Amino acid sequence: MPDSPTVRTVAEVMSAPPVTALPSETVAEAASRMAERRVGSVIVVDGSRPIGILTERDLVRFGASGAEGSGTKVSEWMTADPDCVGPGLSVQEAFTSLAEHGYRHIPVVDSGELVGVVSLRDLMRVASIQPVVHPSNIEAPPGLEGVIVAETSVGDVRGLEGFYHYREYSAVELAEKRRLEDVWFLLFEGHLPSADEGRAFLEEIRPLRVVPEAVRPILPAIARTGESLVIMDALRTAVSLVAYAEGFRPWLDIDAAQRRRDALRLCAVVPTLIMAIWRLSQGLEPIEPHGDLGYGANYLWMLDGEEPDPEIGRAVEQYQMTTIDHGFNASTFTSRVICSTGADVGAAVVGGIGALSGPLHGGAPSRALDLLDAIGTPENARPYLVDAVTRGERIMGFGHRVYKTDDPRSIFLRGVSERIHAEKVEFAKQVERTVVDVLAELKPGRNLYANVEFYAGVVMEHCGLPRRLFTPTFASSRVIGWCANILEQASDNRIIRPSARYVGPPPPAPVPAA
Numbered sequence: 001m002p003d004s005p006t007v008r009t010v011a012e013v014m015s016a017p018p019v020t021a022l023p024s025e026t027v028a029e030a031a032s033r034m035a036e037r038r039v040g041s042v043i044v045v046d047g048s049r050p051i052g053i054l055t056e057r058d059l060v061r062f063g064a065s066g067a068e069g070s071g072t073k074v075s076e077w078m079t080a081d082p083d084c085v086g087p088g089l090s091v092q093e094a095f096t097s098l099a100e101h102g103y104r105h106i107p108v109v110d111s112g113e114l115v116g117v118v119s120l121r122d123l124m125r126v127a128s129i130q131p132v133v134h135p136s137n138i139e140a141p142p143g144l145e146g147v148i149v150a151e152t153s154v155g156d157v158r159g160l161e162g163f164y165h166y167r168e169y170s171a172v173e174l175a176e177k178r179r180l181e182d183v184w185f186l187l188f189e190g191h192l193p194s195a196d197e198g199r200a201f202l203e204e205i206r207p208l209r210v211v212p213e214a215v216r217p218i219l220p221a222i223a224r225t226g227e228s229l230v231i232m233d234a235l236r237t238a239v240s241l242v243a244y245a246e247g248f249r250p251w252l253d254i255d256a257a258q259r260r261r262d263a264l265r266l267c268a269v270v271p272t273l274i275m276a277i278w279r280l281s282q283g284l285e286p287i288e289p290h291g292d293l294g295y296g297a298n299y300l301w302m303l304d305g306e307e308p309d310p311e312i313g314r315a316v317e318q319y320q321m322t323t324i325d326h327g328f329n330a331s332t333f334t335s336r337v338i339c340s341t342g343a344d345v346g347a348a349v350v351g352g353i354g355a356l357s358g359p360l361h362g363g364a365p366s367r368a369l370d371l372l373d374a375i376g377t378p379e380n381a382r383p384y385l386v387d388a389v390t391r392g393e394r395i396m397g398f399g400h401r402v403y404k405t406d407d408p409r410s411i412f413l414r415g416v417s418e419r420i421h422a423e424k425v426e427f428a429k430q431v432e433r434t435v436v437d438v439l440a441e442l443k444p445g446r447n448l449y450a451n452v453e454f455y456a457g458v459v460m461e462h463c464g465l466p467r468r469l470f471t472p473t474f475a476s477s478r479v480i481g482w483c484a485n486i487l488e489q490a491s492d493n494r495i496i497r498p499s500a501r502y503v504g505p506p507p508p509a510p511v512p513a514a
């Protein structure tokens with residue numbers, strides 16, 4: 001048995017005496033002291049009592065604000081009344097406190113007097129929690145499969161159980177029992193809304209669904225620029241314009257309330273932009289959002305100006321609900337990477353749209369329907385699929401990085417397509433069984449089953465959505481998941497900056513003269 005480790009205290013690892021500043025000093029003076037003494041923070045004191053802390057992060061925010069360092073007082077940028085720890089606290093407890101709050105530095109106070117400062121780095125050195133000294137000694141598998149790169153309380157996917165959740169609730173159960181706006185609220189606020197909160201939220205988002213005046217005249221040009229319309233391409237351009245027209249600023253320069261407003265604005269306007277672009281590309285005028293319709297019904301209303309059958313509106317909304325979030329998928333990760341640089345919410349959402357447009361991510365539902373069309377008849381399914389897989393083709397709508405069993409979204413959407421008696425559902429079920437069998441025979445051990453995309457197309461086609469709107473419809477609700485992740489990333493950020501192994505010709509090669 002190893003010896004039980006000695007409990008070490010904060011007093012043993014803190015830096016003392018701490019580097020301090022007065023609230024009346026300028027930010028420039030405090031910053032140069034931090035650089036000189038090579039510390040990441042100064043404790044702001046009134047006599048020997050800590051009244052604030054100014055950290056490197058504050059200086060980054062300050063620098064980005066464009067304010068003048070020699071004319072601004074420390075008291076204006078410090079975090080006032082910082083949490084403190086006592087010198088007798090154990091290193092492990094202090095570490096937990098810092099990690100929980102997202103702090104990097106915390107003042108150490110004994111009987112009201114500042115005696116030192118302890119940093120996350122000090123604690124990690126002794127708490128047998130090793131900091132990453134050099135990232136290149138950690139090899140991540142290709143595609144980062146299974147690598148945990150962040151902590152999140154937005155939701156998660158349990159691939160082996162075939163289960164996924166938003167916050168603490170089963171995503172499928174939410175889609176069965178609640179409306180989409182409730183789930184949107186849940187992801188933004190952390191809890192399901194009360195009746196009053198739900199009403200207030202609807203009021204808040206209603207005006208945000210409207211396309212900004214400055215963007216309206218540009219939309220027709222965007223919709224008609226390409227030879228053939230790719231709505232995801234047009235959408236990312238339009239979202240970028242909305243963020244620009246609305247004056248979105250890097251989140252590092254704005255407070256949490258403004259970040260939330262920016263995120264809400266984009267989530268609300270994306271469905272309207274999608275339908276406006278679609279209609280303009282067809283030579284039709286966009287239709288304004290319908291103030292009284294639910295999320296899915298309004299989406300269909302903006303397609304053709306007709307109030308849909310409630311069952312059909314609900315089916316589309318349920319599809320949108322199942323696709324709001326799904327762990328650290330490629331587009332969510334992309335959004336978080338962009339957000340981690342301090343860029344504006346619009347930049348992060350545009351990146352998410354780009355990632356989602358790829359056929360390996362969100363670009364598959366129309367291809368899954370194309371597959372059904374290409375197979376044509378139940379008898380043709382097996383020979384067609386054997387031939388395709390033997391030629392090394394991927395069967396669209398099957399396989400998943402995380403699910404190694406049935407994708408709960410595909411089971412749910414299969415149920416939705418049965419409920420609305422979608423034309424293709426019986427044929428799709430036959431093809432699904434055949435694909436699973438053929439892949440089990442020809443790709444044994446890979447555990448390939450239908451993913452969300454397979455029945456998504458069946459549902460959307462029955463609800464009257466053209467195939468070119470399938471992936472944009474995925475984006476129409478996934479934007480909520482991206483934004484929840486963006487807000488979470490911004491609330492406790494460190495720039496995401498991994499490394500690559502260089503495998504090219506050995507440097508330095510002499511540069512040939514021009």
Ligand SMILES: CC(C)(COP(=O)(O)OP(=O)(O)OC[C@H]1O[C@@H](n2cnc3c(N)ncnc32)[C@H](O)[C@@H]1OP(=O)(O)O)[C@@H](O)C(=O)NCCC(=O)NCCS
Nearest residue numbers: 359360361364393394395396397398399400401446451453
């Ligand atoms: C979703 C997807 C990108 C996951 O990829 P991944 O986790 O990187 O899995 P891999 O590409 O490593 O595939 C593992 C093996 O299964 C095979 N495979 C995976 N999905 C397949 C599919 N849809 N059809 C045929 N074979 C498939 C691969 O060929 C590979 O076989 P190999 O071991 O002989 O090389 C992949 O399953 C796919 O391309 N599916 C089709 C596109 C799709 O439906 N996308 C929507 C996702 S929600």
